Amino acid sequence: MDPNYDKLAAVLTGHSTKLLKGERVLIDAFDIPDAMVVALVRSARERGAVPFVNIQSARVSRELANGVVPDQYEAKATWELAQMETMDAYIAVRGADNIFEMSDLDPDKMKQIMRAMKPVLDHRVNKTKWVVLRWPTPAMAQQAMMSTESFEHFFFRVCTMDYSRMTAGMDALVELMNKTDRVELKGPNTDLRFSIKGIGANASGGGHNIPDGEVFSCPVIDSVEGSITYNTPTVYQGVSFDNIHLKFEKGRSFTLSLTIPSASTKFLIPTKAPALSGSSPSASTRIFLSPCATSSSMRRWPAPSTLRPGKPTRLPIMAIGRKSTGTWCRSSVPNTVVVRSGLTVSSSVRTASLLSRASIS
Numbered sequence: 001m002d003p004n005y006d007k008l009a010a011v012l013t014g015h016s017t018k019l020l021k022g023e024r025v026l027i028d029a030f031d032i033p034d035a036m037v038v039a040l041v042r043s044a045r046e047r048g049a050v051p052f053v054n055i056q057s058a059r060v061s062r063e064l065a066n067g068v069v070p071d072q073y074e075a076k077a078t079w080e081l082a083q084m085e086t087m088d089a090y091i092a093v094r095g096a097d098n099i100f101e102m103s104d105l106d107p108d109k110m111k112q113i114m115r116a117m118k119p120v121l122d123h124r125v126n127k128t129k130w131v132v133l134r135w136p137t138p139a140m141a142q143q144a145m146m147s148t149e150s151f152e153h154f155f156f157r158v159c160t161m162d163y164s165r166m167t168a169g170m171d172a173l174v175e176l177m178n179k180t181d182r183v184e185l186k187g188p189n190t191d192l193r194f195s196i197k198g199i200g201a202n203a204s205g206g207g208h209n210i211p212d213g214e215v216f217s218c219p220v221i222d223s224v225e226g227s228i229t230y231n232t233p234t235v236y237q238g239v240s241f242d243n244i245h246l247k248f249e250k251g252r253s254f255t256l257s258l259t260i261p262s263a264s265t266k267f268l269i270p271t272k273a274p275a276l277s278g279s280s281p282s283a284s285t286r287i288f289l290s291p292c293a294t295s296s297s298m299r300r301w302p303a304p305s306t307l308r309p310g311k312p313t314r315l316p317i318m319a320i321g322r323k324s325t326g327t328w329c330r331s332s333v334p335n336t337v338v339v340r341s342g343l344t345v346s347s348s349v350r351t352a353s354l355l356s357r358a359s360i361s
Helices: 001-015 032-045 056-067 072-084 107-127 138-143 149-160 163-178 264-267
Strands: 024-030 050-056 091-093 129-134 182-187 190-195 202-204 214-216 225-232 234-236 238-247 252-259 319-321 327-328 336-340 343-345
Touching: 001 129, 001 149, 001 163, 001 225, 032 050, 032 091, 032 264, 050 056, 056 107, 072 107, 129 238, 138 149, 163 202, 163 214
Parallel strands: 024 050, 024 091, 091 129, 182 336
Antiparallel strands: 182 190, 190 225, 202 214, 225 238, 234 238, 238 252, 319 343, 327 336
16 A cells, blocks of 8 residues: 555544544545545544545536436435434545536536535534545646646645644744734735734644645725735636636625636626625645646635624635745734735635645535
């Protein structure tokens, strides 16, 4: 067995979920090698936990979704929720041989399925110890414009690093952000300004996502002014989004431009109200490559009812440079932090493609 499998399994069952003796853990395996599933099962047992396994396939999932009938996924959610309610922890490793596998599915069917399965997601996120990550595949290597072998080396180097070493640096950044009022993001076609005063900041160092390494907060909603451009292509549910540009006035996005297949506009902003801004994470992992396309990561900008002022929220606003994440530094203006660099701004909140952080539940 590849020793990297054992190392990664140890991170997921140890640092991320901290499995204890007698705890039940559900391992969700999406198109990954059996050997990695075996490594996770063995690692869980070594910690005294009791492993359970779901084996899933993107092609089979697509076929089921393509012919969905009323109440089909509601029935599925009933027994999946019953299963999840018996678990203490959840580990999902998700492969993607073809990032466009879901590209020909009706967006309305996808929304129907997501609504039906939401109780399962809510219980897993709120009631279990969980971690999710992507599996390195040739498709991901293509997105990164790397050879499969080089990409795998990069992936395992990032995902098996000692995330506990980030704690001191992230704590220092939390302290700085907790004292900060104004934040400015500046880069090509990006000049965004907002306040995080009184919001607070949270550190994320591999507890729920691998790879990881960020401190995140969210803006005071009506303080967001300016514009941001996402210049890294993103694939969501098999549809490619590119050149996304948003302009904000008093926290609401009144201007949206992007490159997207015309048939896929249903994925964006499903309300007539201007969309509110999301969170502003600052990555701290120090292993980076040049920007590449990201998959399964762009979420719809939320309707006003889904964001709560004063509550840090994981939503897609992220700045990453080619050789660094950009630097949080004091401005000449009191209580202001400026993030500057030759920014590459990615709409990804899930780095299977590795710009140093993953995310998403």
